[in-house]
Amino acid sequence: xxxxxxxxxxxxxxxxxxxxxxxxxxxxxxxxxxxxxxxxxxxxxxxxxxxxxxxxxxxxxxxxxxxxxxxxxxxxxxxxxxxxxxxxxxxxxxxxxxxxxxxxxxxxxxxxxxxxxxxxxxxxxxxxxxxxxxxxxxxxxxxxxxxxxxxxxxxxxxxxxxxxxxxxxxxxxxxxxxxxxxxxxxxxxxxxxxxxxxxxxxxxxxxxxxxxxxxxxxxxxxxxxxxxxxxxxxxxxxxxxxxxxxxxxxxxxxxxxxxxxxxxxxxxxxxxxxxxxxxxx
Amino acid sequence: xxxxxxxxxxxxxxxxxxxxxxxxxxxxxxxxxxxxxxxxxxxxxxxxxxxxxxxxxxxxxxxxxxxxxxxxxxxxxxxxxxxxxxxxxxxxxxxxxxxxxxxxxxxxxxxxxxxxxxxxxxxxxxxxxxxxxxxxxxxxxxxxxxxxxxxxxxxxxxxxxxxxxxxxxxxxxxxxxxxxxxxxxxxxxxxxxxxxxxxxxxxxxxxxxxxxxxxxxxxxxxxxxxxxxxxxxxxxxxxxxxxxxxxxxxxxxxxxxxxxxxxxxxxxxxxxxxxxxxxxxxxxxxxxxxxxx
Amino acid sequence: xxxxxxxxxxxxxxxxxxxxxxxxxxxxxxxxxxxxxxxxxxxxxxxxxxxxxxxxxxxxxxxxxxxxxxxxxxxxxxxxxxxxxxxxxxxxxxxxxxxxxxxxxxxxxxxxxxxxxxxxxxxxxxxxxxxxxxxxxxxxxxxxxxxxxxxxxxxxxxxxxxxxxxxxxxxxxxxxxxxxxxxxxxxxxxxxxxxxxxxxxxxxxxxxxxxxxxxxxxxxxxxxxxxxxxxxxxxxxxxxxxxxxxxxxxxxxxxxxxxxxxxxxxxxxxxxxxxxxxxxxxxxxxxxxxxxxxxxxxxxxxxxxxxxxxxxxxxxxxxxxxxxxxxxxxxxxxxxxxxxxxxxxxxxxxxx
Numbered sequence: 029x030x031x032x033x034x035x036x037x038x039x040x041x042x043x044x045x046x047x048x049x050x051x052x053x054x055x056x057x058x059x060x061x062x063x064x065x066x067x068x069x070x071x072x073x074x075x076x077x078x079x080x081x082x083x084x085x086x087x088x089x090x091x092x093x094x095x096x097x098x099x100x101x102x103x104x105x106x107x108x109x110x111x112x113x114x115x116x117x118x119x120x121x122x123x124x125x126x127x128x129x130x131x132x133x134x135x136x137x138x139x140x141x142x143x144x145x146x147x148x149x150x151x152x153x154x155x156x157x158x159x160x161x162x163x164x165x166x167x168x169x170x171x172x173x174x175x176x177x178x179x180x181x182x183x184x185x186x187x188x189x190x191x192x193x194x195x196x197x198x199x200x201x202x203x204x205x206x207x208x209x210x211x212x213x214x215x216x217x218x219x220x221x222x223x224x225x226x227x228x229x230x231x232x233x234x235x236x237x238x239x240x241x242x243x244x245x246x247x248x249x250x251x252x253x254x255x256x257x258x259x260x261x262x263x264x265x266x267x268x269x270x271x272x273x274x275x276x277x278x279x280x281x282x283x284x285x286x287x288x289x290x291x292x293x294x295x296x297x298x299x300x301x302x303x304x305x306x307x308x309x
Numbered sequence: 310x311x312x313x314x315x316x317x318x319x320x321x322x323x324x325x326x327x328x329x330x331x332x333x334x335x336x337x338x339x340x341x342x343x344x345x346x347x348x349x350x351x352x353x354x355x356x357x358x359x360x361x362x363x364x365x366x367x368x369x370x371x372x373x374x375x376x377x378x379x380x381x382x383x384x385x386x387x388x389x390x391x392x393x394x395x396x397x398x399x400x401x402x403x404x405x406x407x408x409x410x411x412x413x414x415x416x417x418x419x420x421x422x423x424x425x426x427x428x429x430x431x432x433x434x435x436x437x438x439x440x441x442x443x444x445x446x447x448x449x450x451x452x453x454x455x456x457x458x459x460x461x462x463x464x465x466x467x468x469x470x471x472x473x474x475x476x477x478x479x480x481x482x483x484x485x486x487x488x489x490x491x492x493x494x495x496x497x498x499x500x501x502x503x504x505x506x507x508x509x510x511x512x513x514x515x516x517x518x519x520x521x522x523x524x525x526x527x528x529x530x531x532x533x534x535x536x537x538x539x540x541x542x543x544x545x546x547x548x549x550x551x552x553x554x555x556x557x558x559x560x561x562x563x564x565x566x567x568x569x570x571x572x573x574x575x576x577x578x579x580x581x582x583x584x585x586x587x588x589x590x591x592x593x594x595x596x597x598x599x600x601x602x
Numbered sequence: 603x604x605x606x607x608x609x610x611x612x613x614x615x616x617x618x619x620x621x622x623x624x625x626x627x628x629x630x631x632x633x634x635x636x637x638x639x640x641x642x643x644x645x646x647x648x649x650x651x652x653x654x655x656x657x658x659x660x661x662x663x664x665x666x667x668x669x670x671x672x673x674x675x676x677x678x679x680x681x682x683x684x685x686x687x688x689x690x691x692x693x694x695x696x697x698x699x700x701x702x703x704x705x706x707x708x709x710x711x712x713x714x715x716x717x718x719x720x721x722x723x724x725x726x727x728x729x730x731x732x733x734x735x736x737x738x739x740x741x742x743x744x745x746x747x748x749x750x751x752x753x754x755x756x757x758x759x760x761x762x763x764x765x766x767x768x769x770x771x772x773x774x775x776x777x778x779x780x781x782x783x784x785x786x787x788x789x790x791x792x793x794x795x796x797x798x799x800x801x802x803x804x805x806x807x808x809x810x811x812x813x814x815x816x817x818x819x820x821x822x823x824x825x826x827x828x829x830x831x832x833x834x835x836x837x838x839x840x841x842x843x844x845x846x847x848x849x850x851x852x853x854x855x856x857x858x859x860x861x862x863x864x865x866x867x868x869x870x871x872x873x874x875x876x877x878x879x880x881x882x883x884x885x886x887x888x889x890x891x892x893x894x895x896x897x898x899x900x901x902x903x904x905x906x907x908x909x910x911x912x913x914x915x916x917x918x919x920x921x922x923x924x925x926x927x928x929x930x931x932x933x934x935x936x937x938x939x940x941x942x943x944x945x946x947x948x949x950x951x952x953x954x
Binding site for chain 1: 321326327330333334336344401402407414417418421423424427431432438439527530533540541558559562582583586
Binding site: 313314315 | 652655669670671672673674675
């Protein structure tokens with residue numbers, strides 16, 4: 029009796045939470061196909077039964093009435109997130125390897141202090157940097173530009189890459205590096221030929237985190253761009269007024285979160301092949 | 310590794326990342342500190358020297374200190390909730406469950422979404438008359454709530470959104486932690502005749518301590534910056550009921566354009582957070598992992 | 603092409619890992635370095651390899667200083683005590699790796715690697731990954747990689763210590779054969795086990811606390827240890843060192859008296875430290891010297907008895923398995939013709 033009851037509770041809990049997770053998506057999905065009569069009379073849920081579905085919301089994403097052009101912000105986000113993540117990953121991995129293998133000393137500061145410096149950047153509330161970044165980019169003529177955003181995002185994502193990779197590197201015995209150097213590799217050679225191939229899971233995790241945090245940033249994109257370099261989150265939030273119809277809002281919300289949700293499912297397939305199991309240790 | 314010939318390589322690995330980070334972060338930080346000692350605002354722009362006048366002013370700024378208290382409550386509250394839920398979920402899908410893989414991915418999804426974008430959706434959900442929240446609750450007899458228009462429930466709404474968004478993070482870390490636990494202690498506990506509850510408290514939880522603390526600290530750091538959700542969902546309201554420090558500084562600095570004062574607020578905010586988070590981190594490590602030299 | 607170590611010193615955290623070490627290693631010779639843990643053996647090898655820079659002193663290969671040559675430019679091969687192989691490469695790729703780095707073309711590297719794998723008995727394993735192999739096999743891969751390089755200097759740091767007993771014995775025999783063929787390289791092999799050092803080395807270097815205590819052939823070091831420290835290190839169990847004296851033409855150990863054996867007859871009356879191997883002590887009911895049994899250990903077909911006498915602890919190694927109760931008074935017979943005499947400062951005075 030007990031195991032059965034326990035099983036029932038277990039699945040109920042799982043289903044309950046699943047419902048909670050999925051609810052906003054489902055709501056946005058139905059709403060995106062509504063028009064005025066599906067909204068103003070109170071919430072409706074089932075198409076054809078409670079309201080007449082239409083593609084107005086989705087069409088507004090491409091410059092239709094009451095909406096915006098979502099294509100440009102989309103592309104901007106891809107460029108900025110991709111570039112900043114790639115650069116942060118490269119620089120962060122190199123730095124993490126250095127911190128893992130060598131002993132540094134700058135005055136009183138040693139490895140642990142440098143690492144703390146990298147990781148503590150995440151404590152920095154965005155607002156502290158917003159104004160100086162604004163003035164800095166303005167001075168450099170990089171306001172409302174993709175390049176300016178990329179530079180700012182590198183500062184945000186680099187600590188993440190360092191944080192993830194240093195743990196990975198610390199778990200690889202130093203003797204492997206030494207063996208590579210004994211066999212004739214310079215430290216760079218050892219890093220590229222031996223350590224990196226054995227750190228692939230870590231790099232993927234770090235890259236993922238960079239992409240997630242980069243794609244989903246709002247504040248810096250908001251304060252440092254206006255029209256040319258507008259990113260996706262800003263475009264969506266710009267719609268968040270009482271004037272914009274809910275169906276445009278919902279459609280734009282769904283389309284902007286879709287890529288990462290897709291990536292989540294793709295990564296899971298990679299995860300389940302056991303590759304990442306040892307990585308998240 | 311410190312034989313000869315390593316020096317150049319040592320620097321080549323660390324310096325590019327370190328220097329770029331320093332360049333992009335350090336100058337703005339120093340600049341903000343400098344600006345905090347000026348009285349730059351919309352009327353009198355420019356870097357003058359106003360001494361510590363902003364800092365004196367913020368001492369008596371009740372709204373600022375209230376926002377800090379509010380932020381602390383929200384941060385600690387949501388993080389604890391996220392931890393408990395995340396742990397519960399991880400335990401649920403840890404071992405033999407049907408469709409385990411599917412649920413594991415599903416539970417991760419909210420974390421991958423853009424918080425502000427989902428807040429836009431949540432705003433429609435919490436709409437008192439046109440949103441599904443009150444509608445569905447009404448179907449089970451629970452009265453309509455003033456999700457975003459009442460001071461007390463507004464904070465709950467923000468917390469609901471935060472919990473929805475970030476519990477997956479705890480779930481991810483704790484699940485990974487659970488999956489890498491050794492078998493032996495469990496075999497020993499089974500031999501000793503410990504039931505599931507005792508095993509959980511005496512074996513699982515202690516073994517998860519390092520991962521738990523790491524997850525808590527990271528989430529606390531991120532939660533201490535709550536601002537975007539508030540911006541979209543409630544604009545700090547009603548009144549200042551959900552105004553976090555980040556949001557308040559945003560208003561003073563980028564809306565009212567009191568740059569000098571906002572800079573002082575920012576720097577104080579940063580220092581308080583660094584101190585508080587460091588203390589909490591050290592405390593957590595000490596209490597749950599024990600002394601480590 | 604001898605390798606000269608001149609006055610090498612290295613201190614870290616107050617511990618002297620190398621203390622003014624002078625040594626010469628020659629080609630075609632297998633030198634074993636024996637010492638306890640933390641004697642400086644590993645540090646010595648790492649300094650030879652270039653993984654650690656000495657605080658002072660010099661390393662000269664063929665008269666040319668290599669102390670400032672970075673490790674990746676020195677042609678040194680090393681086998682670690684932990685089984686170190688490249689996890690992401692197959693066994694064959696592991697062995698071929700250094701060859702490719704040194705500029706060999708792929709086909710030639712492959713054939714050399716295959717030949718070396720055959721030498722270490724791993725012919726059928728070329729396509730496997732190291733993680734799929736047992737500890738002994740992994741160490742063979744590491745060895746093959748080191749041998750395939752035909753480097754002028756080959757270092758092995760306690761390579762067998764993490765293997766089980768039977769495997770150790772087996773590999774030791776194989777090593778003898780393998781290294782007999784290495785006529786061109788300088789081979790340095792460290793160990794803590796006297797048996798291993800004796801069996802493998804053309805020459806033994808005894809290290810203790812960062813210093814070299816003695817260099818010589820196995821027979822030399824074993825029969826004529828330069829000091830009590832050496833005598834303790836190269837014997838297993840360590841040689842018993844007993845503080846005593848020569849008084850009135852007899853050996854005095856505490857209140858006991860023993861007749862002077864022939865080889866010690868010309869010792870002057872003075873304080874000495876006498877050395878006697880555990881195998882040169884036996885249970886002798888007729889002896890008046892006795893000690894109480896503190897600890898007994900049975901190993902294979904021998905029993906080790908540790909007794910506490912009035913003049914200090916003694917270790918006895920006796921044939922057969924004996925079950926003696928702790929605390930029993932064990933009468934001890936001394937084979938005095940095997941007695942070593944060391945001066946009070948530890949230096950050897952007379953060996954049997």
